[in-house]
Amino acid sequence: MRTVGVEEELLLVDPETGEPRALSAAVLARAERDPADAEVFEKELHGQMLEFATHPQSSLAKLQEEIVRWRADAARHAAGTGTAVAALATSPLPVSPKVSTSERYRWMVDRYGLATQEQMVCGCHVHVSVESDEEGVAVLDRIRNWLPVLTALSANSPFWQGKETGYRSYRRQVWERWPSAGPTEPFGTPEEYHRRTDALVATGAVLDRHMAYYDARLSDAYPTVEIRVSDVCLDADTPVLIAALARGLVDTAAAQWRSGTEPAAPASVSLMKLAAWQASRSGLDEDLLHPLTFRPAPAREVVGALLEHLDEALGEAGDRDLAHRTVDRLFAEGNGARFQLELWQKTGSLRDVVVESVRRTAAGAP
Numbered sequence: 001m002r003t004v005g006v007e008e009e010l011l012l013v014d015p016e017t018g019e020p021r022a023l024s025a026a027v028l029a030r031a032e033r034d035p036a037d038a039e040v041f042e043k044e045l046h047g048q049m050l051e052f053a054t055h056p057q058s059s060l061a062k063l064q065e066e067i068v069r070w071r072a073d074a075a076r077h078a079a080g081t082g083t084a085v086a087a088l089a090t091s092p093l094p095v096s097p098k099v100s101t102s103e104r105y106r107w108m109v110d111r112y113g114l115a116t117q118e119q120m121v122c123g124c125h126v127h128v129s130v131e132s133d134e135e136g137v138a139v140l141d142r143i144r145n146w147l148p149v150l151t152a153l154s155a156n157s158p159f160w161q162g163k164e165t166g167y168r169s170y171r172r173q174v175w176e177r178w179p180s181a182g183p184t185e186p187f188g189t190p191e192e193y194h195r196r197t198d199a200l201v202a203t204g205a206v207l208d209r210h211m212a213y214y215d216a217r218l219s220d221a222y223p224t225v226e227i228r229v230s231d232v233c234l235d236a237d238t239p240v241l242i243a244a245l246a247r248g249l250v251d252t253a254a255a256q257w258r259s260g261t262e263p264a265a266p267a268s269v270s271l272m273k274l275a276a277w278q279a280s281r282s283g284l285d286e287d288l289l290h291p292l293t294f295r296p297a298p299a300r301e302v303v304g305a306l307l308e309h310l311d312e313a314l315g316e317a318g319d320r321d322l323a324h325r326t327v328d329r330l331f332a333e334g335n336g337a338r339f340q341l342e343l344w345q346k347t348g349s350l351r352d353v354v355v356e357s358v359r360r361t362a363a364g365a366p
Helices: 024-032 060-079 103-112 133-154 170-175 190-202 237-259 269-282 299-309 311-317 320-333 336-347 350-363
Strands: 004-013 041-043 049-053 084-086 123-129 216-218 224-231
Touching: 004 060, 004 237, 004 350, 024 041, 024 049, 024 060, 041 060, 049 060, 060 084, 060 237, 060 350, 084 350, 123 237, 133 190, 133 216, 133 224, 133 237, 133 269, 133 299, 170 224, 170 269, 224 237, 237 311, 237 320, 299 311, 299 320, 311 320, 336 350
Parallel strands: none
Antiparallel strands: 004 049, 004 084, 004 123, 041 049, 123 224, 216 224
16 A cells, blocks of 8 residues: 655744744754654744654554644644644734745745745645656646645635635645746656756756645655645644545556556646636635536535545545545535634634634644
């Protein structure tokens, strides 16, 4: 069975006011004194953010246990600095982002200016193991039209600088400001993948291959496909759902490639960008673009099409019940974006949105 791992980025906030606080260095210093956490947490682009990565897991139950554990440890280390952690993909309250200190980040500030300052957004990246670059590229070429559905499911960023944005995943809109971000054309072969990525770097518009911010890419560090389209999710069962669907997409695409029964998804990048925009705009609350027709369809129908597409892979991995159960909960109770909007509409307080999100992040479940 393929292994799957998750990287999550969290916001550091004041537990009373809900305002982001640039104390990641202090939180990381505390984590480094704990032998169990010393290599789990990393700094991010902004001082108001903290990142952790799980180990590769075959069992999604173990993956969820690890996500809950690292969220709890992040909360414990943050508390020691007078802060709290919130699994929010953007800050609902106004914030002045503080870029972390490093030569790499200084280059990005010099190169991209305000766009770098504004990239205080928190994502969830999923790594799924592949046998080779050849298999990985075959997977990338066949999963591309389904990726916006993962954005819709994970949407958890309806606010920006104290305002309601009209988007369920405004993080996606901010992320697209990077010149190398977004969907890609099919690559065809590993050689073409690496040629295009090297050509991207050769333009000088990006620093290195790590800045190939494709929606899905081959990892330079691990033998994995890395899927990068999801918001960080409020409740810990949602990244587990995203991981299950990501593994199902990789399994299904790899099987299609091996059998030669399904070519690469033919949709153009322009259509893919529209599908990603629609998912960012609507989340699960309005129509999405159907991945097979690129025509509007109800979100429930589109998610159902994804589950049907992955049914065999989900069943073989033992993930079918988990996937259907979590999808049903998201449609019944709402994802992070709906939770934030409904609480704001009820209380009129973005502070309350952050404070309650801190509680749910620590609880690990709805």
